[in-house]
Each structure stands twice: as structure tokens, then as C-alpha cells.
Amino acid sequence: xxxxxxxxxxxATSLSPINLLIVILGVTAGLFIGAMPGxxxxxxxxxxxxxxxxxPPSSAIILLCAIYYGAMYGGAISSILLGIPGASTxxxxxxxxxxMAQQGKAGLxxxxxxxxxxxxxxxxxxxxxxxxxxxxxxALAFGPAEEFALVLMAFTTFVGLGGDDKLKTIIMIxxxxxxxxxxxxxxxxxxxxxxxxxxxxYSGISFLVLAIGVYGIGEILYTIETSxxxxxxxxxxxxxxxxxxxxxxxNKMWRTMSLGSFLGFFVxxxxxxxxxxxxxxxxxxxxxxxxxxxxxxxxNIEGVAAPETANNAASTGSLLPMLTLGIPGSPTTALxxxxxxxxxxxxxxxxxxxxxxxxxxxxxxxxxxxxxxxAINIALIPLFxxxxxxxxxxxxxLVIVLCIVGGFAPxxxxxxxxxxxxxxxxxxxxxxxxxxxxxxxxxxxxxxxMEKSFRQTLIAEQGNVLAFIERPLSGAFIAIAALFFVLxxxxxxxxxxVRSIAPAE
Amino acid sequence: xxxxxxVIAIAIMALSAYFMWHATALPIGWNGMTGGPGGGAxxxxxxxxxxxxxxxxxxxxxxxxxxxxxFFDSHTLRSVIAVVVSLFVTIALxxxxxxxxxxxxxxxxxxxxxxxxGWILTGSLTVSTPVFLFFFFEVTLRILLxxxxxxxxxxxxxxxxx
Amino acid sequence: xxxxxxxxxxxxxxxxxxxxxxxxxxALAEGWKPQKPVEMVIMAGQGGGAxxxxxxxxxxxxxxxxxxxxxxxxxxxxxxGAEALRYLKDNEGDAHKIMATLNSYYTTPLxxxxxxxxxxxxxxxxxxxxxxxxxxxxxxxxxxxxxxxxAVKASGGEWKMGGTGTGQEDSLVxxxxxxxxxxKVTYVPFKGGGDVAKNLVGGHIDxxxxxxxxxxxxxxxxxxRPIMAFTPNRIExxxxxxxxxxxxxxxxxxxxxSFVAPKGMPAEAVAYYTDxxxxxxxxxxxxxxxxxxALMADFLAGDELQAYFLEERAKxxxxxxxxxxxxxx
Numbered sequence: 003x004x005x006x007x008x009x010x011x012x013x014a015t016s017l018s019p020i021n022l023l024i025v026i027l028g029v030t031a032g033l034f035i036g037a038m039p040g041x042x043x044x045x046x047x048x049x050x051x052x053x054x055x056x057x058p059p060s061s062a063i064i065l066l067c068a069i070y071y072g073a074m075y076g077g078a079i080s081s082i083l084l085g086i087p088g089a090s091t092x093x094x095x096x097x098x099x100x101x102m103a104q105q106g107k108a109g110l111x112x113x114x115x116x117x118x119x120x121x122x123x124x125x126x127x128x129x130x131x132x133x134x135x136x137x138x139x140x141a142l143a144f145g146p147a148e149e150f151a152l153v154l155m156a157f158t159t160f161v162g163l164g165g166d167d168k169l170k171t172i173i174m175i176x177x178x179x180x181x182x183x184x185x186x187x188x189x190x191x192x193x194x195x196x197x198x199x200x201x202x203x204y205s206g207i208s209f210l211v212l213a214i215g216v217y218g219i220g221e222i223l224y225t226i227e228t229s230x231x232x233x234x235x236x237x238x239x240x241x242x243x244x245x246x247x248x249x250x251x252x253n254k255m256w257r258t259m260s261l262g263s264f265l266g267f268f269v270x271x272x273x274x275x276x277x278x279x280x281x282x283x284x285x286x287x288x289x290x291x292x293x294x295x296x297x298x299x300x301x302n303i304e305g306v307a308a309p310e311t312a313n314n315a316a317s318t319g320s321l322l323p324m325l326t327l328g329i330p331g332s333p334t335t336a337l338x339x340x341x342x343x344x345x346x347x348x349x350x351x352x353x354x355x356x357x358x359x360x361x362x363x364x365x366x367x368x369x370x371x372x373x374x375x376x377a378i379n380i381a382l383i384p385l386f387x388x389x390x391x392x393x394x395x396x397x398x399x400l401v402i403v404l405c406i407v408g409g410f411a412p413x414x415x416x417x418x419x420x421x422x423x424x425x426x427x428x429x430x431x432x433x434x435x436x437x438x439x440x441x442x443x444x445x446x447x448x449x450x451x452m453e454k455s456f457r458q459t460l461i462a463e464q465g466n467v468l469a470f471i472e473r474p475l476s477g478a479f480i481a482i483a484a485l486f487f488v489l490x491x492x493x494x495x496x497x498x499x500v501r502s503i504a505p506a507e
Numbered sequence: 508x509x510x511x512x513x514v515i516a517i518a519i520m521a522l523s524a525y526f527m528w529h530a531t532a533l534p535i536g537w538n539g540m541t542g543g544p545g546g547g548a549x550x551x552x553x554x555x556x557x558x559x560x561x562x563x564x565x566x567x568x569x570x571x572x573x574x575x576x577x578f579f580d581s582h583t584l585r586s587v588i589a590v591v592v593s594l595f596v597t598i599a600l601x602x603x604x605x606x607x608x609x610x611x612x613x614x615x616x617x618x619x620x621x622x623x624x625g626w627i628l629t630g631s632l633t634v635s636t637p638v639f640l641f642f643f644f645e646v647t648l649r650i651l652l653x654x655x656x657x658x659x660x661x662x663x664x665x666x667x668x669x
Numbered sequence: 670x671x672x673x674x675x676x677x678x679x680x681x682x683x684x685x686x687x688x689x690x691x692x693x694x695x696a697l698a699e700g701w702k703p704q705k706p707v708e709m710v711i712m713a714g715q716g717g718g719a720x721x722x723x724x725x726x727x728x729x730x731x732x733x734x735x736x737x738x739x740x741x742x743x744x745x746x747x748x749x750g751a752e753a754l755r756y757l758k759d760n761e762g763d764a765h766k767i768m769a770t771l772n773s774y775y776t777t778p779l780x781x782x783x784x785x786x787x788x789x790x791x792x793x794x795x796x797x798x799x800x801x802x803x804x805x806x807x808x809x810x811x812x813x814x815x816x817x818x819x820a821v822k823a824s825g826g827e828w829k830m831g832g833t834g835t836g837q838e839d840s841l842v843x844x845x846x847x848x849x850x851x852x853k854v855t856y857v858p859f860k861g862g863g864d865v866a867k868n869l870v871g872g873h874i875d876x877x878x879x880x881x882x883x884x885x886x887x888x889x890x891x892x893x894r895p896i897m898a899f900t901p902n903r904i905e906x907x908x909x910x911x912x913x914x915x916x917x918x919x920x921x922x923x924x925x926x927s928f929v930a931p932k933g934m935p936a937e938a939v940a941y942y943t944d945x946x947x948x949x950x951x952x953x954x955x956x957x958x959x960x961x962x963a964l965m966a967d968f969l970a971g972d973e974l975q976a977y978f979l980e981e982r983a984k985x986x987x988x989x990x991x992x993x994x995x996x997x998x
Binding site for chain 3 (some may be wrong): 044052143144145186201203206323327330343349351353449454462
């Protein structure tokens with residue numbers, strides 16, 4: 003087959019000793035960058051971009067992919083160990099990863115994340131290899147209406163009707179959505195909610211700032227309180243046997259993982275959507291189709307596997323529109339695109355025809371980077387788990403310092419560091435008063451996309467709200483979203499019904 | 508617990524009202540001319556829902572009995588406040604004396620004073636953290652941390668590593 | 670408009686000015702060198718056209734060893750660059766900060782009062798002028814400007830023009846089109862030029878005024894069609910696309926890509942950076958890049974650049990006033 007021959011040529015390039023060395027270095031660097039709260043694949047790629055001019059483009063893109071993959075794997079590490087998502091794509095991983103770590107199963111959670119990432123990455127690279135060119139047209143069919151419907155779907159699959167206090171959940175969703183509107187309104191070009199014209203608010207409130215605040219600082223304050231009475235974190239250890247057990251456990255989760263991979267790849271492929279909604283949807287679907295949905299959020303290993311397969315699959319998927327259409331789906335792919343442009347390559351419909359060597363070299367390096375990432379990640383797990391065994395006060399001090407520096411690093415503004423401290427205290431109080439924090443963070447992530455695409459559609463359709471339902475793709479998504487919203491309600495009513503009948507029997 | 512619940516609900520209501528007031532700077536209605544809602548609509552109406560829901564939480568708490576469970580006990584309150592204050596002081600110090608003074612100071616305070624750890628552990632972490640930060644963030648990632656007054660001291664280091 | 674002189678004359682003039690400037694500055698520059706990494710503030714977010722260009726500069730500077738310290742890009746794209754402008758103002762006298770500008774350098778302070786007067790900043794160098802072209806989807810029947818105007822008029826105001834955020838360049842060009850041809854379009858703002866191009870190809874909008882660099886890939890694949898260029902002369906990569914001027918319509922619009930320094934930066938430091946960019950503009954990499962991307966490499970520095978900024982600001986003030994009078998802003 004033509005594709006296979008081209009891929010074999012690609013492997014010949016990517017498996018040369020120097021390129022293998024580049025992959026290993028890149029993956030390791032990416033892992034550590036991704037594991038830092040606040041830093042993610044964007045930072046990793048931005049930093050090495052200028053360095054890639056020293057090596058030829060084929061090696062350079064291998065380095066960038068290795069860092070990209072490494073950082074995606076690494077994002078799970080801080081989510082699980084510290085409960086702070088290093089990037090928005092890793093939010094869903096904290097929901098079950100953090101409880102697992104608290105139960106002393108950090109090693110298992112990290113193995114699950116690594117294996118899941120590997121499965122997600124591999125399945126999506128295979129999909130990419132086979133269907134990259136025809137799928138590009140699907141990405142084009144996505145206009146603002148479809149984007150809105152997709153985000154709505156991501157929202158409902160995740161939020162549904164959870165077990166938390168309904169009023170408080172609504173408050174947190176609204177708060178997150180309102181915070182997401184801070185800054186410049188794209189449609190009218192006017193600043194809004196900038197609170198006394200503080201320039202720091204002009205760029206809006208970054209998801210990272212809120213996440214580091216409520217999950218980092220807030221969590222530490224909460225732990226300081228509870229650790230007075232009982233130790234919060236059971237010391238974790240990791241042995242070879244556990245590694246084997248972990249992989250065996252993962253073997254039972256093929257359904258979750260393949261679902262996550264396909265979902266991740268397709269959602270990630272759509273420009274503007276990307277890995278975050280993919281991971282959330284995978285988590286939501288894994289939970290709602292599980293036989294035991296109440297165990298989610300309390301340390302269910304499937305709750306780690308689902309979002310991790312999806313976010314890795316999505317990061318491969320988001321390379322698709324970048325290469326075939328020249329449209330980056332995320333800031334990281336935008337930087338990769340920039341890199342390619344600097345090397346004189348023109349991403350877009352002609353790339354596959356004009357530069358097959360480069361394209362297939364890139365695809366084959368995705369395979370190698372994926373293998374290297376899972377191997378290096380598993381090898382380093384004992385080191386990460388060891389970090390958790392530090393005395394609590396030591397860990398706290400270091401995490402606070404990392405939160406401050408990690409909050410400063412992406413935007414380089416002290417304003418954001420102050421916000422982190424403020425969100426930390428607010429998050430701590432809200433959490434004590436039983437307000438759920440996950441909907442707040444999610445709403446801030448999805449809010450900007452949702453509002454923008456909603457209003458773009460209405461402008462384009464002269465205010466016709468029915469446009470969302472009339473267009474086939476977006477109509478289908480809206481229907482699925484409605485289904486996800488109604489499904490838990492039906493379940494809830496049925497259960498209630500059964501209970502009310504029971505005494506009569 | 509009940510008192511705290513009410514205070515938080517009232518605070519959220521106040522915050523919502525504040526957001527609503529700010530949101531009215533842009534049109535909040537259905538903007539017929541361009542189609543779709545105006546720039547202030549999202550924040551305004553969502554804040555209103557927030558206000559009403561928080562009102563609901565407050566109203567619900569009125570009917571509840573006072574429980575003996577306290578939101579804070581004085582001991583935990585004291586340690587939480589100590590950490591929060593030290594955090595704010597550290598952040599305030601960063602632009603003035605720089606990260607490489609403020610952050611080690613914080614670590615020293617936290618480990619030695621707050622955590623009661625030994626001198627060896629405290630000393631080694633106080634020294635190694637800024638060294639790690641410098642090499643990881645500045646040298647490797649090329650992200651400069653604020654240095655405040657200590658800026659000139661770093662010129663030779665820059666010359667050496669960049 | 671101001672760009673009446675021919676391109677060749679303009680280039681010759683600029684070159685001679687630049688040579689004089691370079692001769693004068695390199696003597697001065699020897700005395701001053703950055704002592705710490707230089708912050709290159711970008712008036713836009715990560716991944717956009719301005720960001721990509723700034724990172725290209727960074728890598729050329731690093732590769733060719735044009736600066737003794739690394740130049741580090743920092744994105745401050747909040748509020749259409751308001752954040753970056755305020756930042757530069759607050760760092761008066763700082764010799765290690767420069768800012769990469771685009772047209773929001775004029776429009777943002779004009780549209781909202783952010784307490785910044787760009788006259789206070791010091792000009793460093795103008796690297797290039799980016800061009801604008803009117804595009805339609807290649808599947809449409811529109812071949813010429815007349816077809817276009819007829820189609821827009823027939824749609825009765827429902828013609829969807831996609832572009833970047835309201836008040837930014839694309840919306841200004843759209844306003845100029847509306848005024849010149851007495852047409853009315855529905856302007857749909859998107860987050861970035863790439864997004865706009867994709868929506869045109871996907872058929873979600875009817876036309877755009879993208880920079881060529883954003884639509885070039887689709888153009889080569891035969892998915893979009895250029896109708897008219899907003900340049901005084903035809904663009905090299907689109908030899909068959911007429912300019913507005915040619916067709917008898919006085920619409921010329923550029924996106925400038927320049928660098929400025931904060932007020933009070935020592936003159937030697939400004940000279941150092943001007944010299945650095947002067948050398949950059951002569952590198953082969955930059956020259957090929959500008960050619961491939963249909964950018965006009967047009968180096969300008971010193972007082973001429975400041976005069977250019979002020980002139981452009983006056984022009985933009987007029988366009989914005991027109992837009993507001995129409996109620997379309």
C-alpha cells in the first residue's frame with residue numbers, strides 16, 4: 003500500500019540514532035515541563051522552537067512532537083499527585099486521580115494515566131495515518147453553530163445532574179461562565195468586567211489562574227485544616243508487582259479506552275474544540291455508562307483512564323487540521339504551525355502532496371514519541387511517587403512556591419499571582435461550605451468558546467435561534483446534549499419511583 | 508456552619524449584583540441590529556441566575572436548625588490564617604525584593620517556624636529551591652522571574668548562562 | 670492617499686534613509702549592550718500572525734547572533750493590545766523592553782481611553798507592511814469586483830463578511846468597502862485570521878479580507894479566490910488580481926509590523942535595537958519569508974517612522990469616526 007511505503011520511509015528517518023536520542027531528550031523534558039503546575043505543552047514547544055533551527059526540519063519536528071507528547075503525559079502527573087491540573091486538558095484527570103493518590107494508590111493512578119495516554123495516542127496516530135486527508139473536510143464543515151453545539155454537548159455530558167447540591171452547582175456554573183466573560187468582548191470589541199479598568203483583566207481570567215488557585219492554594223489550606231486530625235495522604239509505594247497489576251487492570255478497560263480514543267481523536271480534530279472538551283466528554287460518558295457511576299469522583303481508575311486516553315488522542319487529532327488545512331486547533335499547534343512556516347513549509351491542503359517526506363517523517367515520529375513517552379513515564383513513576391512521601395509541611399511549602407512561580411510563568415504578570423491567592427482563599431471557603439468546584443473550573447474553560455460561537459452564529463443567521471437545530475450536524479449534537487441532560491433525570495425519577503413503590507409491596 | 512453558609516450566600520449575592528452593575532456597561536438585551544445578544548447579556552443574566560440561586564440557598568438556610576458543628580475551630584483557623592497571611596506577604600514582597608529573596612524567606616518561615624522542622628532540612632531547601640528555580644525557569648525555559656531590587660546582582664549570571 | 674509615490678521610489682528613499690540611520694547608529698551602538706535578556710512584548714495572543722512573526726524574529730536573531738542577550742517574546746494581547754500598551758507605558762525608561770506592534774497600536778488607544786499616547790513611545794524599526802486582499806470561496810460564481818458588489822447588494826444586507834474582532838483591521842477594511850461601494854454586509858468577528866479563512870472555505874461565511882499569508886494555503890489548493898487587492902500595486906504572488914486603485918477605487922490599507930520602545934529608553938539602547946533590526950532585515954531568511962508571504966519588506970526607522978505612526982493614527986481616527994457615524998462599530 004502506498005501509505006505503508008511512505009510510512010516506512012518515515013520510520014527510516016525517525017529511527018536513526020540521533021533522532022532517537024532527540025526523542026528521548028524531548029520526551030523527558032516534556033514530562034517535567036508538563037508535570038509543573040502552570041506549565042504545559044505550549045511552554046515546552048515555545049521554548050524549544052527557536053532552538054530547532056540548529057537541526058534540520060525533520061529532526062526539529064521530531065523534537066517538538068516529543069516535547070508535545072511528553073508534556074501531555076506529564077500533565078496527568080501534577081493532576082494526580084498534587085490535584086492541580088497543569089493544563090486545562092488535565093482537569094478531568096484530577097477528579098479521580100487525586101482521590102486515588104489520597105488513598106495511597108498514586109502509583110496505580112500514574113500507571114493508568116500512562117497506559118491510557120499510550121493507548122489513546124496510538125489509536126489516534128493509526129487513525130491519523132489512515133484518514134488524515136479525507137477527514138480534513140469534516141473539520142471544514144464545522145462552523146460556529148457546530149462549535150456551539152459541540153461545547154454544549156461537552157458541558158451536558160459532564161455536568162448532567164450530579165449528586166451535589168443543585169442550587170450550589172448552578173451558582174458555580176454561572177460564576178465560572180461570568181468569570182469567563184471578563185476581558186475584551188470579541189464581538190463588540192469593547193472591554194467588559196474589567197473592574198475599575200485594571201489592565202490585568204484586559205486579557206481575561208486564564209483557566210490556569212483559577213485552577214492553580216482553587217486546586218493548588220485552596221487544596222493546601224483545606225489540607226492544613228484536615229491534617230490536624232488525620233493524615234490526608236496515605237504514603238504511596240510502588241513495586242514491580244503493582245506495575246504488573248496496574249497493566250492487568252488496564253487490560254479490562256478496553257471499552258472505556260477505545261471510546262476515549264475515538265472520541266478524543268474526532269473532537270480534537272475539530273479546530274477550536276481541542277483536547278479539553280474531549281477529555282471532559284470522555285469522563286462524562288465513562289461515568290454515565292458505567293455500572294457503578296457513584297464510584298466516580300472517589301478514586302475510580304476508569305475516571306483516570308477515560309480522560310487521559312481522550313486528551314492524548316485529541317492532541318494527535320488537533321495536528322490534523324493544522325497539517326491539512328493550516329488551521330491550528332490549540333495554542334500549541336499554532337506554535338508548531340509557526341515553526342513549520344519558519345522552515346519554509348506551507349501547511350495546508352498541498353502539504354501532503356508537496357512534502358510527503360516531511361509529513362510521513364512527522365507521523366512516524368508520533369509513533370516513536372508515543373513509545374518513548376510511555377516507557378520513560380513508567381520508569382519515572384517511582385521518582386514521582388517518592389516525592390509524595392515527603393513530610394506534609396515540606397510538600398506544602400514547595401507546592402505553594404510552585405503555585406506562585408507556575409502562576410507567574412505563563413503570562414509573566416504579578417496580577418495573576420494575586421488572583422491565584424484570592425481564588426485560593428475563596429475556593430477554600432466555598433469548598434468548606436460544600437460548593438462544588440469542578441463545575442466552576444469547567445465553566446471557565448468552556449465559557450469563552452460557548453459564548454463566542456453562540457453569538458457568531460446568531461450574527462451570521464440574523465438572530466435566527468433555530469439555526470442551531472436546522473443545521474444537521476449541530477442539530478444532532480444538540481439532540482445528544484438534550485439526551486444527556488434528560489437521561490440522569492429519567493434514571494433519578496425511575497429510582498425514586500421504585501423506592502415509592504417498594505413499601506407498598 | 509449555618510452562619511457561614513448564610514454569610515457566603517450573601518457574599519455571592521453581593522458579588523452577583525456587582526457583576527450585574529459592571530455588565531450593564533454593554534448592551535444586555537437582544538441586539539436586533541447585529542442579531543443575537545449584546546456584549547453585556549451573558550454576564551448580566553448569568554449573574555442574575557447566580558443572585559437568585561444564592562438567594563435560594565440563603566432562604567433555605569433560614570428554615571434550618573442551628574447545628575453544633577462549627578465552620579472553624581479556633582486552632583485550625585489560626586494556622587489557615589497564618590498561611591494565608593504569609594502567602595500574601597510573600598506575593599507583596601516579590602516585586603520589591605525579588606523572587607529570589609521572597610520565596611526562600613517563605614520556605615524558611617514555613618519549614619522552620621510554621622512546620623517546626625530542623626535546621627538542616629530548612630537550610631537545604633531554602634538554598635536549593637531558588638537554585639532550582641533559576642536553572643529550571645530562567646536558564647532552561649527562558650522565563651524571567653521578577654527580581655525587584657536584586658536585579659543588578661543577576662547581570663553576571665545572565666552573562667554566564669545566556 | 671499617502672501611498673501615491675511608486676514603490677520603487679519609496680524603497681530607494683527608505684534604503685538611503687536606512688543607510689544613513691544605520692551608519693549613524695552603529696557608531697553609537699558600540700557603547701551599549703543589553704545586560705539581561707530583552708523582553709519582546711507582543712500586542713497579540715499566542716499563535717496569531719503577529720505572534721508568529723515575532724517568534725520568527727526571535728529565532729533569526731538567535732540564529733544569526735544579532736544580539737548579545739536572548740530576545741524573549743512575551744504575549745500581552747489582552748484588550749486588543751491595551752494591556753501591552755499600558756505595560757510599555759508603566760515601564761518608562763526600561764532599556765530591556767521592546768514591543769512588536771500591529772495596527773491596534775493606533776486603533777486601541779483611539780477606541781478606548783486607556784491613558785496611553787503613542788507619541789510618547791520611541792520608534793525602533795518598521796520591518797514590513799502586510800497586505801489585504803478580498804477573498805471569496807472558489808465555488809462561488811463571483812469572478813470580478815462588479816460581480817461581488819452585485820452579489821452583496823442582491824443579498825439585502827445578509828452577506829456574511831468574516832474577519833477578526835470588531836474594531837480591528839479586518840473590520841476597518843470592511844467599513845471602507847461598505848462606504849466606497851454603498852453596500853451593507855453582516856460582519857461576523859472571529860478570533861484570528863486562520864479561523865476566518867477556514868470558515869470561508871467551509872462555506873460558513875461569504876467573503877473575507879484576509880492577509881494573504883492566512884489564505885495562501887487554500888489559494889494554492891484552489892479553494893479560495895482573490896477578487897481585489899488593497900495595495901497600490903499588484904501583489905507578486907497574485908499577478909492576475911487587480912488592485913482597488915486600478916479599478917478606480919481609492920482604498921489602500923496596510924498592516925504595519927514594527928517595533929517600538931518605551932518612553933525614556935536611553936538613546937544608545939534605541940540605536941542598538943534599531944541596528945539589530947536593520948541587520949535582521951538584511952538576512953536572507955527574512956527576505957525569502959517576506960517574498961513567500963506576500964509581505965512588503967519596508968524598513969523604516971527614526972523620526973520618519975514616528976511621522977509615519979502619527980500619520981497612520983490620523984488616518985485611522987478618520988476611519989473609526991466614519992464607522993461610528995454609520996453605527997456599525
